[in-house]
Amino acid sequence: MQTLKVALVGAGMAGQAHAFGYRNASMADDLRDVAIELDTVADVSEALAEDVRLRYGFKRATADISQIAANPEIDVISVALPNHAHRAVLEVLLRSGKHVLTEKPLGVGVEDAEYLTNLSLQYPGIRSVGFSYRRIPALAQMAQIVREGRLGDIWHFESSYYADHAASAADRFTWRFDRATAGGGALSDLGAHAVDAIAFVISPIDEVLSAQFKTSITERTDRSGQQHEVTNDDFASALVRTECGAAGSLLTSRVAYGQPNRLSLSVYGSKGSAHFDTQHYNDLKVFEAGGNAATTGPSHVVMGPANPHYSDVSSFRSRGVNTGYGEAFIAEIQDFIRAVVGRKELDTTFDNALHAMRVIESMYAFDTKTALQN
Missing domain, CATH: 3.30.360.10 (Dihydrodipicolinate Reductase; domain 2)
Known part of the structure; x- marks a missing residue:
């Protein structure tokens, strides 16, 4: 058995969907030899983190996100935070060299997305973005x-x-x-x-x-x-x-x-x-x-x-x-784990999130031009 210890950053609805995915990832036949241990859940609300710890079976809860990046035992990290918090948190986690799966979008605009995408290439580890609908x-x-x-x-x-x-x-x-x-x-x-x-x-x-x-x-x-x-x-x-x-x-x-x-x-x-x-x-x-x-x-x-x-x-x-919706998160986590253990190449990388952000910003820019003309 290969063991992966998981940390979750962000204990809201999206974070709990990630926890649900990790708890059920071994349903896949080709992952039956990968043991998933839910180690730490972190959130600025320690009460929420503790609630998720109890309900999903994490070993510990904390309000100190820095503990996760510094913990050498943690292998993979899921991030599910408000958009404006992504850049600062992901920067620390990416530099740790751990495997990271984050919810979209990569920050609040293209500048954040480009910065994080470039940073992700400078340190080891698998980097994935949660486009779970691809797994329906x-x-x-x-x-x-x-x-x-x-x-x-x-x-x-x-x-x-x-x-x-x-x-x-x-x-x-x-x-x-x-x-x-x-x-x-x-x-x-x-x-x-x-x-x-x-x-x-x-x-x-x-x-x-x-x-x-x-x-x-x-x-x-x-x-x-x-x-x-x-x-x-x-x-x-x-x-x-x-x-x-x-x-x-x-x-x-x-x-x-x-x-x-x-x-x-x-x-x-x-x-x-x-x-x-x-x-x-x-x-x-x-x-x-x-x-x-x-x-x-x-x-x-x-x-x-x-x-x-x-x-x-x-x-x-x-x-x-x-x-349904929950099973798509399971499949998303399964593909992430396959990439981590070297069994599959990911098709939802930071590049995919950067593409989406560039398209969205192009739409907003087009609307700005129209407003100026009026």
């Missing part, structure tokens, strides 16, 4: 279908990420609504996943043709009752083109009532089309042209052990039993 079996299967050429040349696409967690004006002001601490709004928080899904399934975006933004709720009150201006976007839309020449749309919103959390991607090519959305995690619609016009139509493909990642994360390895 149906989306991974869609990417495989496109790479195999079954849809022909990709002509155009539609992508969106809608959520309604900020749709009420009564929702409290937090760092997410401040451009200085969050960077972008809905586009940076949610749209980054759509940008990465496009890069993963089709090809990276290399041109932003247009972009527009709207802040629907312009002021919010924090927990102390103080009023704050919202300085980033509730909604964003853009027209983009990818490296392979496919043109498409990207829309994202955090104020879309009735859409609690929905990523969707439709791809149209010279030989067919495919559609995926997270309201139907285990379904993929595929249409391949050329059949009998009287009877042909989109195939409704239900995920199972034949599809990517499914057998590694399913609690019951049978088609139609279904996987």
